[in-house]
Amino acid sequence: MRLKNLHRPYEIELLEADQFKARQFKNSFFELVYVLEGTGIQIINDVELPYGSDKLFLLFPQDRHGFEISEKTRFAFIRFNESYLRTQPKEWLQKLEYIFHNYDHLPGCILKTVTDKPLVRSLVEALLREQQSPGSSGVEVTQQLLNTVITIAARNIALIQHAEAYHPALPLSLLGYVHQHIHSPEELRVEKLAAYFHRSPNYVSQFFKRETGETLQNYVNHYRLALIESRLLYTNARLDDIAAEFGFTDSSHLNKTFKKLKGLSPSQYRRSARVTRHIAAV
Template identity: 25%
Template structure:
């Protein structure tokens, strides 16, 4: 599935929207991005793995992913679905309290029919403005988005709980809590009373990733946050997130992000200067 909205964001836009329908279109592995995502399911049923939780999503429900949350979407075999999404940068959110509320955690929102229809209408309006060649369409998208976010923030306490924890979600929770430590396959399998073979197989089935790949993604997300929030050296940050040497950190960082840590940090600095 081609994620056109992500290309729009990569082109420097602050808001991007897209509607897609499909069947058996499951994400290959968890990913994350530096902006928010609202994913509204128009029909069908989907599952979302977000960090160490799994959520189910039904027609008329939506989920919000804050920046840097690892997530991927999948569905049951041969079950068609249709969704509309909006990506938006934190800088587009006008009200600080709304930004704080939405940044706390991912969550599924199960509104009543009237409220859900209101959300759906605003999402459609945002998508329409994106394709409209008339003037001020970017400003209109921003205004519609902030109206939508206020509606959501007012009912943030209505977020649905994730599915009951399974053995795999317990393992994911452990990895997120101990990602900076030296975690070996043997130690992890022993901790959860599993054979290394079974653990690797089930972990791959749920995340489509190896354990070391998943740990490295968590570490790189943490490093990116530290780049944004602190002035600490890259060497210090690489050690804090769990890498034994900065050379290995640089190699893994570039393989995941597509650029070196120093270039990524400079990119954040430039964005702050320009107010993007």
């Protein structure tokens, strides 16, 4: 299967296509696909679902994907790679954590908020116009619009995850609480969760284990580790900064914990992962 590469930090493309069956590809980058008009079938990882106008799809690196077009379609492709993510502030990247770790990689529009649909269409159309604008100001506006579209996508995926994780026994899903407070270890103590949900610590521990199949502490450790892997892979953040962000006492504490769970130090993981991705992109 052909691997498509992106040789710039981001790329915006308008494609108009008639009826055809698209061969499936894998990307080495992230891709948001907005359907301006047209109908057909979207395929992600061998799962098919109809598409229509005003739909926004998210493709991850290594997802197998393609489109079967039944009615002439205008696609807007918004592509960005890890080098673009490495230029963004930590606070913005934190908002994307639902995208990196909670998205199910299945076909279907990710816009679940009705009012976001016309907003995204306006932003996509503005992105396409800015592509024609010469000079540095056009680049700055393009990046602002791009970040806004990505942020809206993340917000909608977060809403999907909250809806799916919600359990009527609690006013807010435990998983949602954990995800929201993953950068504040003190807030993830079982006593804190118990107080927040007005339950006993024992009830929260048993409920969490029953619903997720693992203890609260194990889930927190593995989810935090997954986010740290993203920091190592997609950003140039220093180990000291990552340690502070995720509540470790220092980089030595981070090294010890990461190596215990992954078998590699954070620095070794970063080098190995980037070499692997580089080879795959060649």
